[in-house]
Amino acid sequence: MSAQKQLKVNPIACVGHGACAELLPEMISLDEWGYPLLDPRPVPAALERQARRAVGGCPVLALRLARLTQPQPAA
């Protein structure tokens, strides 16, 4: 079984192009200012290819698929 993946956005890099929401509308919508709202649940296997396309389609590479991790020391 492959590790579960979760969508993460680097909020500093993201400038709200909105490409991700077009490529993966099942899990990403845009807020009223055009920034992505991500479904926090693990990406279902059926959507993984589409999710990868959304990650690759971000013009500023702000979106990624991250392995679900344990909490770490606070910043």
Next chain:
Amino acid sequence: MSARPGPASWAPGSGPRPGGLPRLLPPGPGQPESLGAHFGRLGHLPYRNAPRQLIPELEAAGLTGRGGAGFPVHRKLAAVASAGGRPVVVGNGAESEPASSKDVALLWLAPHLVLDGLQLTAEAVGARQACLYVHEADHGPLGDRLRQALSERWAAQVDRVPVQLASAPARFLAGQETAMVSLLNGGEAIPSYAPPRVFERGVGGAPTLVQNVETLAHIALIARFGPGWFRQLGTAAEPGSMLCTLHHADGSTQVTEAALGTPLSALLAPDLAPGQNLPPSPAFPAGPANPRRPTSRAQAVLIGGYHGAWLPADRAAHLTLDNAALRAGGGFLGAGVIAALPAGRCGLAETARVVRYLALESAGQCGPCLNGLPRIAGGLAELAGPRPGPQVRADVERWAGLVSGRGACAHPDGSVRFVRSALTVFAAELRQHANGRCPATTTKPFLPLPDPATGHHSNGSRR
């Protein structure tokens, strides 16, 4: 700081009393302590002469970070010591919270205790470089005082690791860990997006341990007197003592040290006068709707600073100074800022002023924070005025939901916590404003904000 006798009042000249307070601030009048006096009072610096030795002692003590996040100290040290490479230790004294002055007070009155902690922590993680990050390190009395303390220690050959002073800009986010690392690496003091975490790759790319200066002072005492001594104060879950900056309803400000678990009614005795918080009765039913109901001098208490939460005075009077109790009441300790809002002030106006400041202090890097906080601030300003539009409150709540959890740092989340608590605690005022009335008798600002001309925080230590 006023000379008000508080829970930390202590006879000058008495030695370190097990179980007594204060532990951190030296006895006697507010004069900085010399290295000789400091060692004479507390004993010499107890190096362990090997890395990691101190870490299990700190774990046994149960010390948590005193900068606001409250993370277990031993876990941070262990993470940095295990990260590989040669770590760097930074003492963070850039308390950028305008209402907090406890770190400046500690650095001013007991610089050697903080610098002891910096050395011991550097030894524990195997660091050969240390840095002390404070406001106005390059000029001003505190920077001069710290330089003098460092040269005293250098001359006495106390320090094993050289300590650099670094100056923090006068911005709210300057003390945020990643912002600080960015500045020390030659960049701007703005937060960055993790990973890598600072403990993996921070200053100069080295694993970096950042500890608040008060945390370092506690470390210096635990190294001397042991975890058992540390646990003589506080609760089992949250041991020890902490420094608090108290803003009393009469406008006075006080830095005091209190044991975790101390009743807030003891810390704010003049503000939450006992006997006045009567239980609801047929004559005086619960709720602020009945203006004749006897109230304490404070109408509400802000706990945890401007990323913290408002609590109604009646509720605060029954809570204690620890996260377990405060969480149940909707608050958290943060860096120990406690402000008693006097009756006669408008809590909504106070909140709106502070949130405007918080919006301006956003680094402006993350879209939701950049777009949301100014809108929230504008909405609150309208709610604090007469007859706000009928949609404003719903707008503020929606924007609060949109910025929460969507920043690189905790600034949007903390700001939203503050805003939401105000909408709850000042619900009666919201209703009155909707009808064009405000219960306040004065518009004089209460909560301290930096002077826009100088950027200096208007708190007691810098006035």
